[in-house]
Amino acid sequence: MYYDFMLNMGDNACVNILRLLNEETTHQLQRTVISDLLGLTNYQLNKYLVVLNEDLATVSDEAPSFIDEVNKGTWTGHNVTTYITQKIYLLYIKRSSLYPVFEFRAFYDNQEVKASVYAQEHFQTESTFYKNDRKLKKLLNEQHFHTVAGISQETEFVTRLRLFQLYYTTYTGIEQPLPELNTLSDQLITALKPLLVSDLKPTQTVKLETLLKVWVLRQQNHNLLTTERLSANLRDDTYHAISDALQRTLGSKFPVSTAEADYLFSFLLTQGFLGLNDIPYIEQNFPMATKLAKGFIKQLTDKSVLTADTDIMATGLYKQLLAVDLQFTTFISPKQISFFKTLYPTFDLLIRNFLSTLKQRVSFELSERMVVNLYFSYMFCLINTIPTTNIKDRVFICVDFSEGALYTNYVIRSLQAFDHAHIVIQRQLTDETNIYISDFRSMAVTVPQIIWLDPPTSQDWSELADVILDIKRDQLSRLFPDYDWSDQDPTSI
Structure with missing residues (x-):
């Protein structure tokens, strides 16, 4: 949001x-x-x-x-x-006139804090404050602030998600949000650190700090979760150690209920803070995430876009998909999709088909933003795990310059930037060659030829990209003869 x-x-x-x-x-x-x-x-x-x-x-x-x-x-x-x-x-x-009202309603309205005093502290009259309050309520309803499509959770859960989004994305890297909680959040992180994965990254520390501050302030304001969301088998020794650390640190401020401990443990687990991400653990405790990951793997193999010798489990794709689907089922810019659709059309097709099936399930009411996030998550899983050698729609480019090995190596190094787009660079012409790049046209070469007399210009690169796309389109037409690639809107999933 x-x-x-x-x-x-x-x-x-x-x-x-x-x-x-x-x-x-x-x-x-x-x-x-x-x-x-x-x-x-x-x-x-x-x-x-x-x-x-x-x-x-x-x-x-x-x-x-x-x-x-x-x-x-x-x-x-x-x-x-x-x-x-x-x-x-x-x-x-x-400096927004609505922001003081927003924070008051989020964290202080159920405490012994009078709206009139809070308004004065933030340079607003009482009448202006209440006027802004009415305006804010209307805007929050229009923005569906308290609901998220696809998340069947109590309102308090969604409200915390919205608050976390605001403070994490708006403050990160600039200043600490909600500074009145700095000391307490530091104490909580110190108490939890021995139970978390070693050497938290800076982004992880900021994420945890922000979540803890929202979590504490909502409870102090008597906005509590009531739903216990974890099964008994997940409340293991790690869970109880975390719950005990929270109780000791918070002391007499407020007790941590099972529902609240479940909430924080779920966050730590799905965000990778606990290191409990081995496949058997997830498969045993999170059947829906497992079902989604296995469903995507089945579609990938059914579509036959990979070579016959691909060992899908050895790539690590399944484990990455489990991590993505674990976050999606537990917690939950479109313009860039066209870029990935162009570079990885087969991956794009697989992901679109899978998400289309997912959207039709009654249990998953997906918003546009959720669909886009899943699209990129699956795309990065595939790119990071499936080697070019296992992809059928590769483009083989032979580089052969008369100026000798030095210049040929220079061009090859430049072309290697395309490696992530399933491009294979060759030094010798073979039966697999799709494009031939040289400084002279050869009558013996039957595949498309790109002639570069000098260091390639932007126009030269553009010409090469066009030829690569033409070849990819031809390959895709053969791989998927019944699929219409021409009228696919890249931003509609």
Whole structure:
């Protein structure tokens, strides 16, 4: 979920302008394009340009970040990085008139904290605070904040998921969220560390810290989970050790119920904090995740896109799929799909077919974002585990330059960047060769030839990419004669 709906109107426009500039390789955009895409007038653009530059000066690092219009009609962003955009977004979230109301309702409204006092502490009158409260409630309902398609869980579970998403994605790498819990979260992590996998990565520490803070604050606000979600066999020695560590650290603040211990243990397990990810353990305790992983493996083998000698279990794909499906069944940008569809069309086909089947199951009501996340998770599993040698739709490219081995090696090293796209580089022409690259055309070669007289230009690479795609399309037509590749919308799954 994106939280732009909580931003003040002008700030919302400013961050969208910054995102547009950041997405451009040159960090340049025509004023008219920005106006058309965001529906802004020239007056608004002029105003927001001033505001943006003031805010960019606030969040700039050593190298200043700013936007200028030296060439009339063209906006150019300087040092407009993803990190700077994230810092601006956090700045805008924190100065949103709705944000104090959001935090009050999330963490303090059931405690001995008066709304009027909280409003005054955040520079709002009581009447303004209640007006913003009504507005926020309406927006949260419109955004389906308390429900997630495909997750059949109590409202409190979903609310915590939303809160975790907000604080983890908005604050990560910039500053610690909910600083009033810093000391307690540090104590909890210290108590849990001996029971977790050694050497937590920085991202894992931040993720755990954020989850613990939301978990504690919701309980302190008397927003409790009531559903016990783990079977008795999962409450093993590790589970009880974690539960005891939580009870000791929290002391008299509040007792940790079985439902709350189940919740935290599930998070630690599915996010890989416990190291309990061996195949027999997951298969025994998580039948739905196991069923999904085995279903995907069956489709992969049934479609015959791999060579006959492929040992699917030896690739490690099954274990990675179990990890993906474990997170999906326990917890739960589309534009980039077209990139992977082009490079890995057979993987794309398999994943689409599997997700299409999954969407038809009554037990899985999948939102678009969930489907996209699963698409990328499965795609990365396949890319990371299935070697090019086991793929049938490979493209063999023979490199043969008359200038000798040095130049040939240079071109080969350049082409090896394509290795992940199931490209096989050859030094000798064979019966398998699909493309021949040289500095002279050869009458003895019958496959498509690419002629590069000098170091390849961008046009040369573009020509090669077109030929590769033509060959892949031809191969796919033979592998899947009944499948229509022409009218497939890459962003619809």
